[in-house]
Amino acid sequence: MMLDKDLVAHVAGLAKLQFDDATLEKFTGQLDKIIQMEDQLSQVETTGVKPTTHIARQKSTFRADVPQKDNSRQELLANVPEQDQGLIKVPAILDQGEDD
Template sequence: MSRISIEEVKHVAHLARLAITEEEAEMFTEQLDSIISFAEQLNEVDTENVEPTTHVLKMKNVMREDVPNKGLSIEAVIKNAPDHKDGYIRVPSILD
């Protein structure tokens, strides 16, 4: 018994904006069915005493405290700009 139908494969291909032939749809149906069968083996694993985790290592984000610092002066920024006019940095136009 197939766990995924050819119609579902075609639907997913359509959602992904992929043009697939009938032969490709049949091939992908077989391949996805094999993948799903393999993944279903996880249902047989005894996880009774396994604590749920989001990561295999006990890690957490280590971030520095967000402390505002004084930025550069306008003069220092303009000094490093390749092109400027009237206190503004000039950049190449990207719109016509």
């Protein structure tokens, strides 16, 4: 299949893109080469080839979901600038409609 400038302009219009003639001509040639390469790939014999899901051999990066000892509340609250009744106190960020 050979792409022409009108088809590329039509697709660009559908995507709300506008190009001058020189750019449209350049993109038409580039897209045509890409489609030709895809056509070549579709001719490659792949019978018996397993699908590739990752290009690098990877082991699972997920750790086992086992309980671990956490820091105590006192240890965590020792790092906060302000606390109230065992909770972290932070500045209000929502306007309550009150005049200051």
